Amino acid sequence: MREPAEVIQFVRAEARRRGVRWTSQRQTIVEAFVASGDHLTVEEIHRRARLSDGTVSAATVYRTLNLLVEIGVAAKRQFGDGSSTFEPNLDKPHHDHLVCLGCGTIREFQRDIIEAIQEDVARELDFVLASHRLELYGWCAACRAKGLMQVPVQPTVAVRPL
Amino acid sequence: MREPAEVIQFVRAEARRRGVRWTSQRQTIVEAFVASGDHLTVEEIHRRARLSDGTVSAATVYRTLNLLVEIGVAAKRQFGDGSSTFEPNLDKPHHDHLVCLGCGTIREFQRDIIEAIQEDVARELDFVLASHRLELYGWCAACRAKGLMQVPVQPTVAVRPL
DNA sequence: ATACATGCAAACTGTTTGCAGAACA
DNA sequence: TGTTCTGCAAACAGTTTGCATGTAT
Numbered sequence: 081m082r083e084p085a086e087v088i089q090f091v092r093a094e095a096r097r098r099g100v101r102w103t104s105q106r107q108t109i110v111e112a113f114v115a116s117g118d119h120l121t122v123e124e125i126h127r128r129a130r131l132s133d134g135t136v137s138a139a140t141v142y143r144t145l146n147l148l149v150e151i152g153v154a155a156k157r158q159f160g161d162g163s164s165t166f167e168p169n170l171d172k173p174h175h176d177h178l179v180c181l182g183c184g185t186i187r188e189f190q191r192d193i194i195e196a197i198q199e200d201v202a203r204e205l206d207f208v209l210a211s212h213r214l215e216l217y218g219w220c221a222a223c224r225a226k227g228l229m230q231v232p233v234q235p236t237v238a239v240r241p242l
Numbered sequence: 243m244r245e246p247a248e249v250i251q252f253v254r255a256e257a258r259r260r261g262v263r264w265t266s267q268r269q270t271i272v273e274a275f276v277a278s279g280d281h282l283t284v285e286e287i288h289r290r291a292r293l294s295d296g297t298v299s300a301a302t303v304y305r306t307l308n309l310l311v312e313i314g315v316a317a318k319r320q321f322g323d324g325s326s327t328f329e330p331n332l333d334k335p336h337h338d339h340l341v342c343l344g345c346g347t348i349r350e351f352q353r354d355i356i357e358a359i360q361e362d363v364a365r366e367l368d369f370v371l372a373s374h375r376l377e378l379y380g381w382c383a384a385c386r387a388k389g390l391m392q393v394p395v396q397p398t399v400a401v402r403p404l
Numbered sequence: 405a406t407a408c409a410t411g412c413a414a415a416c417t418g419t420t421t422g423c424a425g426a427a428c429a
Numbered sequence: 430t431g432t433t434c435t436g437c438a439a440a441c442a443g444t445t446t447g448c449a450t451g452t453a454t
Contacts, residue, residue, distance in 0.1 A: 101408060101453050122443080137411050142444065158322055160375075162419095163443060178367060189363050193355065198378055201351050205340060209380035213322075216360055218371035263428050263433055284418080299436050304419065325418060 084114045087153065087170065094151045108133045109144045118167040119157065119177075119186045125166065159186075159215065176214040182223025189216075249276045249315065249332065256313045270295045271306045280329040281319065281339075281348045287328065321348075321377065338376040344385025351378075 088110055092102050112128035113120065120128075126141045145166050148154035155169040159179060165186075176194070178187040194214060202209045250272055254264050274290035275282065282290075288303045307328050310316035317331040321341060327348075338356070340349040356376060364371045 099408085103409060103453070105410070135411080138443095139412080139445080140410060143409085146445095158320070160320055178363060178369060178371075180369070181372060187367050187369075189367065191359050191363070193359060194376075197353050197355060201340060201353070201378060202380060205349050205351065206383045207340060207342070207349075207378070207380040208386060209340075209378055210343060211380075212376065212378045214356075214374065214376045216363060216369070216371055216374045218364060218369040218373075221368045224370060261433090265428070265434065267435070297436080300418095301420080301437080302435060305434085308420095 084111065087114045087168070091148065091151060091153055094153075095147070098151075100147065105129075105133065105136050105140050106144050106147075108136060109141055110148070113145070113148070113154070113166065114168050118188075119165045120167075121163050121165050123163070176216070178216040178218065180220040180223055181217055182219050182226070185220060246273065246276045249330070253310065253313060253315055256315075257309070260313075262309065267291075267295065267298050267302050268306050268309075270298060271303055272310070275307070275310070275316070275328065276330050280350075281327045282329075283325050283327050285325070338378075340378040340380065342382040342385055343379055344381050344388070347382060 088107070091110055095102055095106075109125065109129045112132065113125050116128060122138070122141055122145065125145070126136070126138050129136045129141060145154060145156075148166070149156050153168065153170055154166050157165045157167060157177070159165065159177075173190060175188045175190045178189055179185075180187075194212065198209050198212055201207070250269070253272055257264055257268075271287065271291045274294065275287050278290060284300070284303055284307065287307070288298070288300050291298045291303060307316060307318075310328070311318050315330065315332055316328050319327045319329060319339070321327065321339075335352060337350045337352045340351055341347075342349075356374065360371050360374055363369070
């Protein structure tokens with residue numbers, strides 16, 4: 081990803097182009113968001129933004145993140161656990177996610193072959209495909225070492241065949 | 243999938259084995275669920291159950307569906323749109339989903355190669371993988387004919403590169 | 405000056421839960 | 430009979446929204 085300062089400059093310019101005003105809260109939130117990593121929950125972004133400005137509200141964090149998604153510099157992800165996470169999304173190529181069931185860490189990966197599967201399925205079922213989402217769930221080395229291997233989330237196969 | 247009556251019999255037996263009582267509401271809900279198709283929302287299952295018994299509450303529908311998931315005869319799916327859907331899940335092999343962005347129809351498909359991708363990524367990132375979820379989004383032939391091709395949900399690539 | 409943005413609280417959606425009464429075993 | 434289940438309403442989490450006030454342009 082690019083430098084945070086460069087990202088913020090781009091967002092500001094894009095906001096102005098749309099007649100959207102640049103406020104200190106938006107500056108604070110965008111800084112907190114782009115500065116420190118991927119796949120943050122709204123709560124976490126809010127927490128970090130408040131380190132700089134203790135008065136920013138959750139509503140403004142939501143409004144700002146939705147704006148970033150609209151502008152195209154953030155992507156909203158919904159993993160299985162209820163709340164959404166956001167990740168900076170600038171010149172990254174498409175990628176998918178690997179979620180650790182122990183610690184929640186999210187890794188990214190990319191495999192071209194998935195596009196081929198897409199095309200193949202599209203042909204078979206007569207769809208025109210727009211996008212996909214692939215998530216792998218498992219345990220990272222650190223969690224395995226700690227013995228954190230519980231029953232997988234959302235089993236998709238019958239426990240006991242009929 | 244097996245015959246509805248057979249499914250219900252299995253669920254009943256499994257419930258008894260666990261000391262779970264069989265009530266008319268559960269009978270009604272399970273009938274509505276297994277009789278009529280895949281990927282129903284809770285709201286839809288509730289609506290159908292009330293056709294037989296107008297007094298069943300949403301709470302009981304939730305409790306019953308969660309019980310079915312626990313027993314292993316239903317799978318809960320969370321697509322991007324907030325609410326969960328449930329599908330009967332008996333002797334089906336693992337499969338993934340293709341969602342029409344126009345009408346919401348969900349088709350199932352299966353590709354063995356996805357397991358190979360899983361293994362490959364797991365090796366590279368040193369994970370032990372438990373499951374995956376692959377969703378394709380696009381438009382079915384009927385929706386294309388009707389001109390229903392709007393902007394895709396949840397864009398994952400920047401609209402305008404930095 | 406005047407739109408637009410903010411913070412707060414209330415509304416909303418999907419889901420779970422506590423409780424008193426009903427019903428299975 | 431005794432435990433489990435139901436329906437209802439309230440609680441909950443995550444998110445959005447209406448409104449009076451504040452502020453960027």
